[in-house]
Amino acid sequence: MNNLIENISLQSQPGSKLKYTAKDFQSDQEVRWCPGCGDYSILAQAQRIMPDIGIPKHQIVFVSGIGCSSRFPYYMDTYGFHGIHGRATAIASGVKLAQPDLSVWVVTGDGDGMSIGGNHLIHLLRRNIDVNVLLFNNQIYGLTKGQYSPTSEKGKITKSTPYGSLDYPFNPASLALGASATFVARTLDRDPKHLQSILKRAHDHKGTSFVEIYQNCNVFNDGAFLQFTEKETKDDSVIYLEHGKPLVFGKEKDKGIRLNGFSPEVVSLKDGKVSIHDLLVHNETDTTLSFILADMTYHSHMPRPLGVFLSIERPTYESEMQRQIEFAKEKRGEGNMAKLLNSGETWTIQ
Amino acid sequence: MEEKKLRNLDEATIRFAGDSGDGMQLAGTQFTNTTAILGNDLSTLPDYPAEIRAPQGTTSGVSGFQIHFGSTEINTPGDSCDMLVAMNAAALKVNLPSLIKGGSIIANTDGFNDKNLKLAGYSSNPLKDESLSTYQVFEVDITKLTITSLQEMNLSSKLVDRSKNFFALGMMYWLYDRPLEPTLKWLAEKFADKPDIREANIRVLKAGWNYGETTELFKVRYAVAPARLAPGKYRNITGNQATAWGLMAAAQKAKIDLFLGSYPITPASDILHELSIYKNFRVKTFQAEDEIAGITSAIGASFAGALGATTTSGPGFSLKTEALGLAVMVELPLVVVNVQRGGPSTGLPTKTEQADLLQALYGRNGEAPIPVIAAATPSDCFNAIYESVRIAIKYMTPVICLTDGYLGNGSEPWFIPDYEKLPDISPHFRTDPEGFFPYERDAVTLARPWAIPGTPGLEHRIGGLEKQNISGNINYEPENHELMVHLRSEKVARIANDIPPAEVEGDQQGDVLVVGWGSTYGAIKTAVQRHRAKGHRVSLLHLRYLNPMQKNIGEIISRFKTILVPELNLGQLIKIIRANYLVPAVGLNKVQGAPFLAEEIELKIDELIKGH
Numbered sequence: 019m020n021n022l023i024e025n026i027s028l029q030s031q032p033g034s035k036l037k038y039t040a041k042d043f044q045s046d047q048e049v050r051w052c053p054g055c056g057d058y059s060i061l062a063q064a065q066r067i068m069p070d071i072g073i074p075k076h077q078i079v080f081v082s083g084i085g086c087s088s089r090f091p092y093y094m095d096t097y098g099f100h101g102i103h104g105r106a107t108a109i110a111s112g113v114k115l116a117q118p119d120l121s122v123w124v125v126t127g128d129g130d131g132m133s134i135g136g137n138h139l140i141h142l143l144r145r146n147i148d149v150n151v152l153l154f155n156n157q158i159y160g161l162t163k164g165q166y167s168p169t170s171e172k173g174k175i176t177k178s179t180p181y182g183s184l185d186y187p188f189n190p191a192s193l194a195l196g197a198s199a200t201f202v203a204r205t206l207d208r209d210p211k212h213l214q215s216i217l218k219r220a221h222d223h224k225g226t227s228f229v230e231i232y233q234n235c236n237v238f239n240d241g242a243f244l245q246f247t248e249k250e251t252k253d254d255s256v257i258y259l260e261h262g263k264p265l266v267f268g269k270e271k272d273k274g275i276r277l278n279g280f281s282p283e284v285v286s287l288k289d290g291k292v293s294i295h296d297l298l299v300h301n302e303t304d305t306t307l308s309f310i311l312a313d314m315t316y317h318s319h320m321p322r323p324l325g326v327f328l329s330i331e332r333p334t335y336e337s338e339m340q341r342q343i344e345f346a347k348e349k350r351g352e353g354n355m356a357k358l359l360n361s362g363e364t365w366t367i368q
Numbered sequence: 369m370e371e372k373k374l375r376n377l378d379e380a381t382i383r384f385a386g387d388s389g390d391g392m393q394l395a396g397t398q399f400t401n402t403t404a405i406l407g408n409d410l411s412t413l414p415d416y417p418a419e420i421r422a423p424q425g426t427t428s429g430v431s432g433f434q435i436h437f438g439s440t441e442i443n444t445p446g447d448s449c450d451m452l453v454a455m456n457a458a459a460l461k462v463n464l465p466s467l468i469k470g471g472s473i474i475a476n477t478d479g480f481n482d483k484n485l486k487l488a489g490y491s492s493n494p495l496k497d498e499s500l501s502t503y504q505v506f507e508v509d510i511t512k513l514t515i516t517s518l519q520e521m522n523l524s525s526k527l528v529d530r531s532k533n534f535f536a537l538g539m540m541y542w543l544y545d546r547p548l549e550p551t552l553k554w555l556a557e558k559f560a561d562k563p564d565i566r567e568a569n570i571r572v573l574k575a576g577w578n579y580g581e582t583t584e585l586f587k588v589r590y591a592v593a594p595a596r597l598a599p600g601k602y603r604n605i606t607g608n609q610a611t612a613w614g615l616m617a618a619a620q621k622a623k624i625d626l627f628l629g630s631y632p633i634t635p636a637s638d639i640l641h642e643l644s645i646y647k648n649f650r651v652k653t654f655q656a657e658d659e660i661a662g663i664t665s666a667i668g669a670s671f672a673g674a675l676g677a678t679t680t681s682g683p684g685f686s687l688k689t690e691a692l693g694l695a696v697m698v699e700l701p702l703v704v705v706n707v708q709r710g711g712p713s714t715g716l717p718t719k720t721e722q723a724d725l726l727q728a729l730y731g732r733n734g735e736a737p738i739p740v741i742a743a744a745t746p747s748d749c750f751n752a753i754y755e756s757v758r759i760a761i762k763y764m765t766p767v768i769c770l771t772d773g774y775l776g777n778g779s780e781p782w783f784i785p786d787y788e789k790l791p792d793i794s795p796h797f798r799t800d801p802e803g804f805f806p807y808e809r810d811a812v813t814l815a816r817p818w819a820i821p822g823t824p825g826l827e828h829r830i831g832g833l834e835k836q837n838i839s840g841n842i843n844y845e846p847e848n849h850e851l852m853v854h855l856r857s858e859k860v861a862r863i864a865n866d867i868p869p870a871e872v873e874g875d876q877q878g879d880v881l882v883v884g885w886g887s888t889y890g891a892i893k894t895a896v897q898r899h900r901a902k903g904h905r906v907s908l909l910h911l912r913y914l915n916p917m918q919k920n921i922g923e924i925i926s927r928f929k930t931i932l933v934p935e936l937n938l939g940q941l942i943k944i945i946r947a948n949y950l951v952p953a954v955g956l957n958k959v960q961g962a963p964f965l966a967e968e969i970e971l972k973i974d975e976l977i978k979g980h
């Protein structure tokens with residue numbers, strides 16, 4: 019296998035020309051999401067960016083759990099593993115640690131990733147294994163036909179909560195930051211360009227990349243993100259985070275975010291009292307700031323932040339693992355089983 | 369001073385017992401290693417509470433370590449001990465029932481003060497009343513002697529107190545004529561940078577030995593000559609260490625990485641600890657966030673071409689259930705070690721049991737056949753896991769390897785195998801894209817190809833949904849499902865063509881055949897040997913392969929009048945034997961968190977013979 023892997027890494031030398039198109043990443047399987055489902059756009063954007071990331075497709079692995087989104091790997095003409103509910107992150111960890119050269123992607127949902135798989139997700143994030151997690155958040159259980167999910171708003175009326183759900187929702191970005199993620203971003207299905215750019219950033223980041231993707235489930239939770247996608251409302255409801263740029267939003271670019279103590283507040287740039295220089299400037303490498311920005315999520319008077327909340331460097335788990343392996347080899351030499359079996363206290367019977 | 373007598377023994381069984389903080393496991397392990405180096409055959413039974421420090425001085429906090437050693441073949445840790453070291457009253461109370469009548473007790477008198485007696489539930493001091501009159505009691509104030517020997521060193525009283533196990537050990541070394549050197553060497557290495565502790569333990573160890581030499585108390589010491597084992601090189605090994613080394617040896621043989629995804633759990637954690645050391649052997653250990661991540665990360669690693677393995681015990685094994693089904697479905701090599709312990713639920717974490725057999729065989733949703741292999745002795749864990757890996761890779765299947773707490777913690781001398789001569793394990797990684805189908809099978813083994821990410825042209829998708837035969841695409845058609853269920857089952861069944869036939873120990877036919885599996889081997893073997901010595905027609909059939917079973921089992925069983933199946937559960941293998949071979953097998957069952965005594969099996973055989 020060693021030889022096999024060496025051969026492979028030769029072929030993926032940077033600079034080797036890979037002339038893929040999006041079509042090369044479409045598998046022969048018929049896509050079976052409901053017509054109009056937001057998953058289609060996400061699949062299309064992922065297939066579109068794959069030629070750009072410069073990785074041969076035999077070196078790409080998509081891993082998923084269970085749920086509508088988790089059918090994703092079947093539609094990508096790469097290696098794929100459709101796992102069991104909630105465990106995609108753990109399976110992907112094993113794949114990546116076994117072969118650190120692979121480009122490993124996890125596709126999960128709000129139920130798969132935050133409910134049954136919440137534990138594995140937070141541990142993946144703190145370990146910082148170089149895996150890209152795409153969490154399709156549709157705020158509902160789609161595959162099981164419409165129960166509330168861990169990201170559904172409190173009071174949600176569904177089949178399992180006829181009087182309204184009682185649980186307060188997770189904010190995936192805050193959860194990821196709390197788990198010491200090194201890359202946290204949010205995007206949405208209806209903004210292909212933004213989605214593509216975030217996917218590429220996720221790929222480029224060394225370490226676990228966590229991408230929350232707002233995804234419309236038009237069958238069981240239609241319009242959950244309408245406010246952030248429709249022309250009439252989106253400009254006033256969304257703020258795009260851009261590194262080094264002041265936080266400005268609104269149709270007329272006439273509103274901004276200013277820090278008042280540790281709390282962000284919406285200010286108007288119209289009346290001349292506040293200038294663009296007073297606004298908060300986004301810094302992707304500022305961990306504290308990322309918490310503040312992510313926390314804006316469920317405040318109704320705040321625009322919803324999209325973009326990269328945080329992107330920082332921390333050694334990846336697999337590189338540290340490799341370092342220990344090298345250290346052990348240096349100290350003890352390449353393992354020799356026959357020698358080990360005969361080492362220590364032994365005695366011979368004639 | 370009167371010359372002490374040296375008496376030769378064929379075998380001896382001694383037990384160190386004290387509070388769980390008294391270091392009895394360490395004393396026992398040291399005695400074991402020294403005894404192994406002397407060339408005795410031996411078997412050990414560590415027995416300790418689940419709590420790290422159970423309430424001091426109480427019976428629930430007693431920790432014991434029994435070692436049976438001899439110049440003859442030793443198969444069990446001994447039904448009873450001849451010599452009991454009791455560091456306190458509770459240790460005496462708990463362990464007295466396992467001391468033979470007329471046996472010796474070395475009692476640490478300091479451990480029999482009023483408080484200790486009360487905590488142990490004694491109304492009068494057994495050292496002072498007549499209750500121990502049938503035993504030979506040696507009263508030694510181990511605590512005080514330890515303090516005295518360390519007087520000049522100015523150590524904390526805690527450190528002094530912690531050293532008294534070495535006094536007991538030194539005394540036992542003297543009594544059984546063992547050298548101090550192996551333990552001195554161990555101390556020098558272990559406490560290389562803790563000179564205080566090293567020096568204290570050395571002094572106390574020597575003080576214990578010298579005490580034996582000079583005291584008027586002991587008139588006799590014992591010698592146990594080396595065993596007449598098969599010629600060759602030996603080492604002492606515990607079951608968990610043998611399991612770890614077997615995994616490494618198999619992965620090395622297969623020339624692939626070993627990936628261990630595991631979550632700490634008693635009594636399996638030592639396998640994880642052991643493997644974590646050997647990163648220079650292409651070993652990657654991953655302490656996962658839970659049992660499920662342990663197994664699923666291992667499945668992921670197997671998908672990527674490593675040997676995925678996970679180690680656990682009862683409750684953890686339950687948690688892995690769903691993932692085991694996934695491994696069956698995706699048909700990847702995977703080895704799962706279950707170091708069984710008393711259940712259900714948290715049960716008896718530090719005690720042994722064999723009650724997970726049916727779970728291993730059947731505990732999954734759907735028709736999910738998995739090969740199951742069991743180890744018979746501590747050192748046999750090496751062979752059992754090695755064979756598990758061979759099958760997992762050759763047949764592209766998860767394999768469950770069953771050991772148990774007794775095997776995992778127990779130790780014995782091990783005839784070191786010749787690594788070069790271990791069976792071949794060669795994974796066949798598919799590289800040719802031409803005509804590649806993920807679920808096309810080998811005509812003989814029915815194994816599907818191992819096509820790992822990173823291989824150009826073999827991009828494919830697998831998962832837990834039913835597969836279409838050959839293509840591996842998702843498929844829900846009724847006929848296809850039925851075909852796949854049969855194929856998965858047939859694949860596992862065919863392993864029976866690839867394993868050696870079962871062998872009977874003893875006559876090939878007769879009155880009673882004792883059928884066993886797992887760690888009961890030593891006790892059953894001893895019981896059978898005792899009957900055979902009396903001329904009874906009793907034989908032993910010990911099963912390594914629980915699924916699939918060897919092809920000649922039914923035929924062997926048919927040659928005996930009565931089938932006895934002793935198990936540390938309420939009768940699990942017996943169900944399989946009855947169902948598969950339609951025989952009215954008789955069970956002998958024990959669920960006390962402890963191994964069988966050979967005597968218990970011997971009596972049962974007696975009963976069956978008389979019934980003839």
Ligand code: SF4
Pocket residue numbers: 050051052054055056057086087156160161234235236237238
């Ligand atoms: S149920 Fe909702 S999320 Fe699932 S495929 Fe249909 S539209 Fe998409």
